[in-house]
Amino acid sequence: xxxxxxxxxxxxxxxxxxxxxxxxxxxxxxxxxxxxxxxxxxxxxxxxxxxxxxxxxxxxxxxxxxxxxxxxxxxxxxxxxxxxxxxxxxxxxxxxxxxxxxxxxxxxxxxxxxxxxxxxxxxxxxxxxxxxxxxxxxxxxxxxxxxxxxxxxxxxxxxxxxxxxxxxxxxxxxxxxxxxxxxxxxxxxxxxxxxxxxxxxxxxxxxxxxxxxxxxxxxxxxxxxxxxxxxxxxxxxxxxxxxxxxxxxxxxxxxxxxxxxxxxxxxxxxxxxxxxxxxxxxxxxxxxxxxxxxxxxxxxxxxxxxxxxxxxxxxxxxxxxxxxxxxxxxxxxxxxxxxxxxxxxxxxxxxxxxxxxxxxxxxxxxxxxxxxxxxxxxxxxxxxxxxxxxxxxxxxxxxxxxxxxxxxxxxxxxxxxxxxxxxxxxxxxxxxxxxxxxxxxxxxxxxxxxxxxxxxxxxxxxxxxxxxxxxxxxxxxxxxxxxxxxxxxxxxxxxxxxxxxxxxxxxxxxxxxxxxxxxxxxxxxxxxxxxxxxxxxxxxxxxxxxxxxxxxxxxxxxxxxxxxxxxxxxxxxxxxxxxxxxxxxxxxxxxxxx
Amino acid sequence: xxxxxxxxxxxxxxxxxxxxxxxxxxxxxxxxxxxxxxxxxxxxxxxxxxxxxxxxxxxxxxxxxxxxxxxxxxxxxxxxxxxxxxxxxxxxxxxxxxxxxxxxxxxxxxxxxxxxxxxxxxxxx
Numbered sequence: 075x076x077x078x079x080x081x082x083x084x085x086x087x088x089x090x091x092x093x094x095x096x097x098x099x100x101x102x103x104x105x106x107x108x109x110x111x112x113x114x115x116x117x118x119x120x121x122x123x124x125x126x127x128x129x130x131x132x133x134x135x136x137x138x139x140x141x142x143x144x145x146x147x148x149x150x151x152x153x154x155x156x157x158x159x160x161x162x163x164x165x166x167x168x169x170x171x172x173x174x175x176x177x178x179x180x181x182x183x184x185x186x187x188x189x190x191x192x193x194x195x196x197x198x199x200x201x202x203x204x205x206x207x208x209x210x211x212x213x214x215x216x217x218x219x220x221x222x223x224x225x226x227x228x229x230x231x232x233x234x235x236x237x238x239x240x241x242x243x244x245x246x247x248x249x250x251x252x253x254x255x256x257x258x259x260x261x262x263x264x265x266x267x268x269x270x271x272x273x274x275x276x277x278x279x280x281x282x283x284x285x286x287x288x289x290x291x292x293x294x295x296x297x298x299x300x301x302x303x304x305x306x307x308x309x310x311x312x313x314x315x316x317x318x319x320x321x322x323x324x325x326x327x328x329x330x331x332x333x334x335x336x337x338x339x340x341x342x343x344x345x346x347x348x349x350x351x352x353x354x355x356x357x358x359x360x361x362x363x364x365x366x367x368x369x370x371x372x373x374x375x376x377x378x379x380x381x382x383x384x385x386x387x388x389x390x391x392x393x394x395x396x397x398x399x400x401x402x403x404x405x406x407x408x409x410x411x412x413x414x415x416x417x418x419x420x421x422x423x424x425x426x427x428x429x430x431x432x433x434x435x436x437x438x439x440x441x442x443x444x445x446x447x448x449x450x451x452x453x454x455x456x457x458x459x460x461x462x463x464x465x466x467x468x469x470x471x472x473x474x475x476x477x478x479x480x481x482x483x484x485x486x487x488x489x490x491x492x493x494x495x496x497x498x499x500x501x502x503x504x505x506x507x508x509x510x511x512x513x514x515x516x517x518x519x520x521x522x523x524x525x526x527x528x529x530x531x532x533x534x535x536x537x538x539x540x541x542x543x544x545x546x547x548x549x550x551x552x553x554x555x556x557x558x559x560x561x562x563x564x565x566x567x568x569x570x571x572x573x574x575x576x577x578x579x580x581x582x583x584x585x586x587x588x589x590x591x592x593x594x595x596x597x598x599x600x601x602x603x604x605x606x607x608x609x610x611x612x613x614x615x616x617x618x619x620x621x622x623x624x625x626x627x628x629x630x631x632x633x634x635x636x637x638x639x640x641x642x643x644x645x646x647x648x649x650x651x652x653x654x655x656x657x658x659x660x661x662x663x664x665x666x667x668x
Numbered sequence: 669x670x671x672x673x674x675x676x677x678x679x680x681x682x683x684x685x686x687x688x689x690x691x692x693x694x695x696x697x698x699x700x701x702x703x704x705x706x707x708x709x710x711x712x713x714x715x716x717x718x719x720x721x722x723x724x725x726x727x728x729x730x731x732x733x734x735x736x737x738x739x740x741x742x743x744x745x746x747x748x749x750x751x752x753x754x755x756x757x758x759x760x761x762x763x764x765x766x767x768x769x770x771x772x773x774x775x776x777x778x779x780x781x782x783x784x785x786x787x788x789x790x791x792x793x
Contacts, residue, residue, distance in 0.1 A: 215696065216706060259700070639694045646689045651682060651731065658735035 100289045100505050101479040102389075102398040103197075105497075106382060107154070107293070108375075109147070109209060109235070109300040110462055111472060112408030112454030115375055119473045120331035120456075122316065122324075123372045125379040127386060128475065131400055135477025136531055137487045139337045140581075142558065143406055143494040145469040145551045146171075146462055147234060148184060148211045150405040150494055151295065155212075155223075156190040157498030157522035159548075161613040163190040165212065167552055168234055170247060170628045175619045182616060185213030186223065191514045193498040195224030197291045200507045205279035206230060207272045208295035214252055221257035227279040229272070230254045231297070238268040238297055238304040238374075239440035246428060247632025267306065268297040269374075273381040277388050284392060289505070294385075298378040299371055301409060302430070303444040309373035309380070310366075310438050317368040320353030320361065321453040324368075329457035336487060338457055343588045345459035345466075348571045349448035351414060360415075363434055367412070368450050370438030399479045399504055401497065404472040408454035410461040411625075412445025459587040463624060464572070465549060465556040465565050467585050476531060480504050483533040489582070490537045491558060493547050495524025503528045546602070548609030553618035557606040562591075564602045568618065576603060670788070677730050677785050680778050681745070684727030688720045703766075722748060730782065733789075742786035750779035 116125040118132035144150035148168045149160035156163050161181055166172075169184025176182040186192070194204040206225040212218065214232035221228045235244050236251035241262040243251050253260040263271070276292050283290065317324060325344055332338045356364065382402075389395040413421050416432045425432055430443035438444045446454065451461040452468065460466025474492070477484075499509055503526040512518060529535035539545040541560035548557045553568035561582040568574045578592040578599045592599045609615070690698045695716050696706040707715050726748045733741030753775040759765035 217708065258705070639690070639697075642693055643686055643689045646693075647682065647686050650685050650689075650728075654728075654731040654735040661735065661737060 099397065100202075102289045102394055103202075103291045103501055103505065104385070104389075104398055104400045105154075105291070105293045105501070106400065106402040107151075107208070107295040108298060108378065108402070108404040109296055110406060110409040111299055111375070111404035112451065112456075112461070113458050113468065113471050113473065114328040114332055114337075114456050115299070115408065115454050116379070116473055118335075118475065120328050120335055120337060121375075122327070123375050124312065125376060127379045127383040128402060128473075130386075131382075131402060131477040132475050133485045135400070135475055135481050135484060135486075138474040138476075138492055138530075139487060139489050140491045141403065141472060141474035141493075142470045142491070142547075142549075143404070143472055144549065145406055145465050145554065147209075147300075147405050149551065151210075151212055152186050152190065153494045153524075154403075154405070154497050155192045155194065155293075156186070156520070157193070157495045157524040158190045158520045159495065159523055159613050161550070161615055162520045162523075163187055166550070166615070168211070170234055170631050171552065171624045172631070173619050173622055173627055176616045179614070179616055181614050185215075185218050187520070188217075189518065190520045191510055192224045193501050194220070194291060194293065195514070196502060196507060196510060197505060198224050198226065200505065201288055202505065203283045203286070203288050203290040204293075205276060205290060206293040206295075207275040207279065208293070209233075209235070209297055209300075210254075210295070214254075216257060219254055219257050221254075225293070227282065228254065228256055229260065229275045235297065235300045235302075237302060238266075240266060242429065244302050244428070244443075245632075246424065247628060247635065249636060267377075269378045269381040272296060273385050276385060280388075280394075281392075284394075289397075291501075291505075295405075296378050299374045299409075301412065301445045302442075303367070303371045303374055303412075303446065304438045304440075304442065305370050305373035305377050307439060309377045310370050311373075312376060313369035313372040314366070315369075316372065317365040317450075318361065320356075320364070321350060321368075321449040322353055324450070324453040325456040328453065332457055338585045339583050341583055342457050342586050343584070344457045344586045345588045347448070347452045347459065349410065350452050351447070351449050353449075363417075363437075364447070364450070366434060366437050367416075367444055367446055370444045371446050371450070371454075373438065395478070397479050399481075399501075400477045401475070401501075402477075403474040403494075403497075406462050407458070407464075407469040407472055408451040408461045409446070410448035410451035410463070412447045412451075414447045414449070416443075416445070457586050460567075463551070463554070463569070464567060465551065465554045466567070466587055467563075467581060470549070470556070471585070476500075480528075481531045483531075486533055488530050488536075490527070490530055491539055491547075491560075492527050492530070493524060493558075495522070496527045496538070497524070498522060499524050499526040500528055502526075543605060546605045546609070548606055548613070550610070550613075550615045552622060552624060555606060557602050557609060559602055559605065562598060562602065563587075564592075564599060564606065569622075569624065578602070673785055673788060674734050677742070677781055678734060680774075680781070681727040681730035681734075684723040684730075684745075688723035688727065691716055691720045691723070703768075722752075733785070737789065739786045739789040742782045742789075746779050746782035746786065749775045749782070753779065 114120045117129045148165045152160050152163040152165035160166050164181050164187030172184050198204045204225045205227045206220045207229040210220050210230040220230050232252040241251045276294050333340050425443045436442045455461050455468030458468035460468040525538045527538050546559045556565045561580050563579050563581045564576050566576045577590045579587045699706045726745045729741045729744040753772045756772050760767045
């Protein structure tokens with residue numbers, strides 16, 4: 075009896091020490107962020123695009139079907155990295171699109187506020203090595219670059235995007251592509267291709283500290299599949315002909331697969347989008363061109379997946395894979411800014427000035443500018459409505475996979491509503507780090523509003539939010555607004571093709587947002603509208619000026635950014651020089667008169 | 669000849685004033701042109717304050733010389749550019765700084781130009 079007791083005690087002590095040991099081993103964390111990737115653009119989410127690495131990741135982890143982010147780039151990145159609402163983090167919109175009428179407010183500067191602490195800062199303080207290679211877009215002055223926001227080693231693109239083959243701006247609002255390495259301006263190598271290079275740098279950073287006993291956090295925000303959509307020829311070739319049937323067929327095919335895979339309810343329908351052209355009306359030549367535009371897009375996604383695979387293999391070879399938590403997601407839904415007809419004179423003129431061609435043969439290769447139009451963007455977000463810049467599900471709902479270390483029930487799918495602000499608190503939980511209190515580094519900070527979703531990873535909880543008022547999640551981008559509560563969402567689009575009206579949808583049953591419930595459930599609508607008003611107050615949301623247009627604003631801001639300093643310099647110079655000239659002339663006249 | 673000389677001295681003067689203005693409007697971009705990062709705190713204050721006053725003084729001195737006809741105003745500008753070239757060479761010899769020939773050469777040319785103008789307009793007066 076005594077022997078049994080003793081052996082039981084010993085076992086208990088051993089188990090306890092083993093469990094303490096397990097707790098002490100902190101996971102490496104790899105946060106992979108695609109750019110402008112639509113909901114059904116990768117194979118685990120019903121895509122025809124071949125993404126074996128992401129498929130394997132989904133099998134090795136949890137696939138979230140109801141993950142919501144921001145409707146455009148920088149606000150999503152700010153929330154992802156801090157767990158704080160974009161308006162409180164200083165990035166309610168990208169700086170390129172913030173109108174002058176809003177820029178007086180501290181929280182409308184479009185750069186990551188110093189009052190919002192990044193997950194990298196918190197991990198670094200807790201003993202992690204922290205790396206970043208990719209697009210930053212949260213501030214370009216020396217004090218705002220990632221090297222000053224918690225990342226030890228960085229290779230960062232400061233702009234909203236850039237060419238994937240060379241150091242070249244992709245739109246004329248930039249005079250150059252601003253890349254930085256460890257806070258200093260950086261010249262890209264000759265053999266640059268974005269996805270390959272960013273993974274190369276990530277591997278280099280990881281290896282530079284391997285063996286020091288510290289876990290690492292690697293943030294890899296890809297350029298893929300932001301415009302210009304570019305890919306190596308071999309990857310493009312894999313999709314030549316795949317899209318010959320057009321966007322309507324693709325949207326329906328992806329809807330069918332999403333239903334079959336259980337990603338959306340089987341009652342899901344797609345909303346006809348007024349921005350979608352009739353495929354049948356296109357000439358054969360245009361169909362051929364549009365099909366290749368989408369083939370390049372697919373090739374770029376497959377190339378990204380291929381390079382993710384290189385990172386995964388490297389971690390396997392170096393024995394770090396088993397202790398690594400992978401998170402893959404996108405900053406927002408698919409990008410609809412590509413022109414419907416890229417061959418129009420004005421597009422050729424603008425692209426020509428940037429040194430780009432839009433020729434069919436070289437589409438997607440070095441020197442070529444490619445994009446997808448709103449028509450294929452809707453297929454890319456299928457079965458959801460709208461796309462990037464809009465608060466329809468197609469703009470906000472994107473793939474999100476968590477895989478690897480710390481996940482017990484692998485290969486699961488979660489339909490819980492989760493938000494981009496949940497990623498930071500979840501990473502902290504997985505790393506065994508407490509959420510920061512009111513102060514960090516002697517500075518009062520914005521509190522994290524997101525929730526830890528770790529219990530979803532272990533299948534021990536179905537939801538992290540209920541239907542109480544405090545469970546509501548609001549969002550606003552340039553007047554387009556939404557609020558989520560339980561299975562429901564209210565949504566208002568002020569930008570064309572929206573009409574400024576609030577609508578109510580059950581996004582569990584109707585993720586395509588085809589059936590407006592605002593008339594049949596007025597009480598719910600009223601409650602959610604009140605909650606949205608409170609969200610605006612709590613997060614200091616400013617009204618958008620009348621007649622605001624995001625593209626026009628980007629052009630105006632771009633002109634101001636590029637010309638304001640030279641023009642102001644010349645005006646001040648004239649003010650300085652003119653008195654001396656006057657003095658000189660009056661002296662000459664005096665001599666003449668004498 | 670005198671008119672040409674006046675134009676020749678006014679060109680660098682205007683560039684100096686423009687540089688001083690740009691140091692205040694776009695300090696990071698202007699500092700980068702001089703091979704410097706934009707410093708923080710007291711360093712930034714010194715960087716913007718000293719560099720702006722240097723270029724502003726050099727430019728205004730030349731404009732004063734030309735507009736008032738008083739040749740003495742050429743000397744502060746000549747001293748600023750000339751001494752900068754000398755101290756750059758010392759920095760290279762003693763402190764392991766780069767031999768900034770692309771800066772030193774124009775500084776010497778401007779110094780000679782300002783001294784020549786001072787001499788020329790002194791003779792005339």
